[in-house]
Amino acid sequence: MSARVAVLVFPGTNSEDETLRGLHAVGLDAALVHWSQPDALPHFDAYVLPGGFAHEDRVRAGAAAAHEALMDPVIEAAQAGKFVLGICNGAQILAEAGLVPGTGPLRRPTAAFAPNASGRFASLHVHIKLAVAPDRVPILAGIEPDAVIPAWASHGDGRLAAPPDELARMARDGHVAFVYADRHGTPVPAANGSALGAAALVNRAGTVLAVMPHPERDAWTFQHLGATRRREAMLEPSGGIRLFACFARALNGRAA
Amino acid sequence: MTTRAFAVSLTIPDNEAFTALETVGRLGIPAARIARSDIWLFEVDEGATAGLRDAVASIETIFNPNKHRLVERASAKPEPGEVWIAARDEAPATLVGGRAIPGVRAIRRRTGWRLYDDEGRPVPEATLARAVETFLCNPAFQEALR
Numbered sequence: 001m002s003a004r005v006a007v008l009v010f011p012g013t014n015s016e017d018e019t020l021r022g023l024h025a026v027g028l029d030a031a032l033v034h035w036s037q038p039d040a041l042p043h044f045d046a047y048v049l050p051g052g053f054a055h056e057d058r059v060r061a062g063a064a065a066a067h068e069a070l071m072d073p074v075i076e077a078a079q080a081g082k083f084v085l086g087i088c089n090g091a092q093i094l095a096e097a098g099l100v101p102g103t104g105p106l107r108r109p110t111a112a113f114a115p116n117a118s119g120r121f122a123s124l125h126v127h128i129k130l131a132v133a134p135d136r137v138p139i140l141a142g143i144e145p146d147a148v149i150p151a152w153a154s155h156g157d158g159r160l161a162a163p164p165d166e167l168a169r170m171a172r173d174g175h176v177a178f179v180y181a182d183r184h185g186t187p188v189p190a191a192n193g194s195a196l197g198a199a200a201l202v203n204r205a206g207t208v209l210a211v212m213p214h215p216e217r218d219a220w221t222f223q224h225l226g227a228t229r230r231r232e233a234m235l236e237p238s239g240g241i242r243l244f245a246c247f248a249r250a251l252n253g254r255a256a
Numbered sequence: 257m258t259t260r261a262f263a264v265s266l267t268i269p270d271n272e273a274f275t276a277l278e279t280v281g282r283l284g285i286p287a288a289r290i291a292r293s294d295i296w297l298f299e300v301d302e303g304a305t306a307g308l309r310d311a312v313a314s315i316e317t318i319f320n321p322n323k324h325r326l327v328e329r330a331s332a333k334p335e336p337g338e339v340w341i342a343a344r345d346e347a348p349a350t351l352v353g354g355r356a357i358p359g360v361r362a363i364r365r366r367t368g369w370r371l372y373d374d375e376g377r378p379v380p381e382a383t384l385a386r387a388v389e390t391f392l393c394n395p396a397f398q399e400a401l402r
Binding site for chain 2: 055056058059060063064067068069095096107108109110111112114115161162163166
């Protein structure tokens with residue numbers, strides 16, 4: 001039986017359907033869980049926090065969501081070692097909840113996905129490269145060393161920011177899971193000004209992953225600019241789906 | 257050079273302040289009302305302060321008369337009972353809404369917060385500090401100014 005994955009829906013989440021579709025495509029038994037249903041969450045094996053604007057990003061991106069009841073069982077599950085994946089706004093929520101980098105007390109963030117250095121919303125196609133050894137991210141089982149994943153950056157607050165000593169610790173202890181790169185895997189400066197070129201953070205155990213760009217928006221060829229109009233080709237999987245496939249492999253490996 | 261501060265607050269319901277109130281309530285912090293304002297700081301040449309208020313009021317990025325109240329503050333520091341949240345690495349701007357204001361050399365922005373008890377009084381300093389530490393400020397990239 002496939003592992004069960006909850007896709008959380010906060011008020012203002014807008015990427016839940018693409019995320020759910022990506023999880024289904026890799027064979028996972030995934031379901032949406034509305035913000036009014038926190039009691040349903042403990043029954044799942046893993047959690048995905050999709051992108052959007054939870055609570056309109058009021059006060060700070062992810063801040064209000066990190067403190068709401070829907071996150072209580074997720075935090076508890078993360079502490080118990082269950083896998084938690086956050087994408088974009090989900091990544092911001094995980095940072096505000098203190099689950100990534102996970103170097104401080106819960107809900108006392110030591111890092112943030114802060115407003116982009118440009119002060120503007122960024123919407124661009126990017127590639128992200130695995131910046132740690134594969135065994136550092138058990139949440140992505142079977143991911144190849146130096147894997148390059150295509151995705152769409154779509155955020156106003158995607159710049160990793162933290163005090164210098166915390167950034168040094170994140171770099172030293174392998175909390176920067178992915179960095180921005182070109183399609184060949186050569187790291188490039190982050191367009192959003194992200195410290196360490198970071199596109200994703202992982203906790204110490206490698207079980208909670210916060211990815212800023214959206215792999216689910218480059219999961220099928222029809223999502224490409226200038227995509228082919230041949231229906232069969234449009235529905236072919238694209239590179240972003242690989243991240244979900246690794247996530248599924250990790251989950252099913254645990255369930256086996 | 258002098259620094260002038262303007263507070264812009266909503267005259268319509270402030271959803272952001274309401275969300276903040278809900279969240280601090282969930283954190284067990286006793287507050288009955290939260291007021292939020294955007295604080296704009298302008299470093300301006302001494303001789304160019306006269307028309308500053310009118311210039312600020314004419315920039316819709318800052319002030320919309322249909323929904324905002326604009327108040328020039330007596331000083332460029334938070335008032336008693338108020339905390340300003342600022343980005344640590346904020347680079348001062350010289351334009352706002354794509355416009356320059358004559359005589360203005362630098363523009364900075366803060367978010368001002370005030371918490372009130374159920375009798376309309378500012379909450380004790382310790383309560384405000386708790387709200388700041390647990391929710392209103394992310395010290396990873398922000399600082400709280402009082």
